[in-house]
Amino acid sequence: MSDQQLNCEQIVAEIKSNNQRMTDLATEEGWKVTQNVAAGVAGLVIPVLWFGMDFQDAAGKEGKALSQRNEYLAGVAKDRCGPPTTTASIR
Template sequence: MLRLAGGVGLALMLGACAGRAPHLPPLVLASDQALNCEAIQAETHRNSARISTLATEESLKLGQNVVAGAAGFVIWPAWLALDFQNAAGKESQAFSQRNAYLASLAGNRCNPGNSASTAALPLAPTTPSTLGTSAGMSTSLVSY
């Protein structure tokens, strides 16, 4: 009985190591009020690059889950390697929401009719993601 309890405890500890916890960026920063158009555009491009990296990570993690799930039918401990946290997907969504917020901020500050405008800024990045294009998501979120 003690051996069974030890095996279950070991399996639970190893299963906790299968995936990483998501590190979500904040939607609004206190320093956002001081950003000019160029800084907003630079941060949007950085976020878009991070979304691309996360999309690659998400597809690799999906492949790992498929392999571990299929191998689990033969060797059941392989199921402990399944990652159910979807950290890359959650982070990608948070960066997309941040880009939508920055796009609305840029719309308010960088309009040609606005006296504080210093540069034209596109409304949204054009990096594709697994949920659709970021441009489509950003414009649909901003329009509400």
């Protein structure tokens, strides 16, 4: 859907979805680091294992793109939806 057609609820939903995906990517990135360390150490004994290391940082790049998307969506929400309202009572 085009960004111009998103309503406030859809913008918030996309930001939440992006945040969840970034959390998942951070976990995936942690596993990749662990995998690379293990392959690096094992590669000292069996050098062919170094070819199994991941240097692409795909999770990091996707996380950065999602973060930039969220910044853009926050700007759109600010312009289109105004300040957030709360239903909590002030005491």
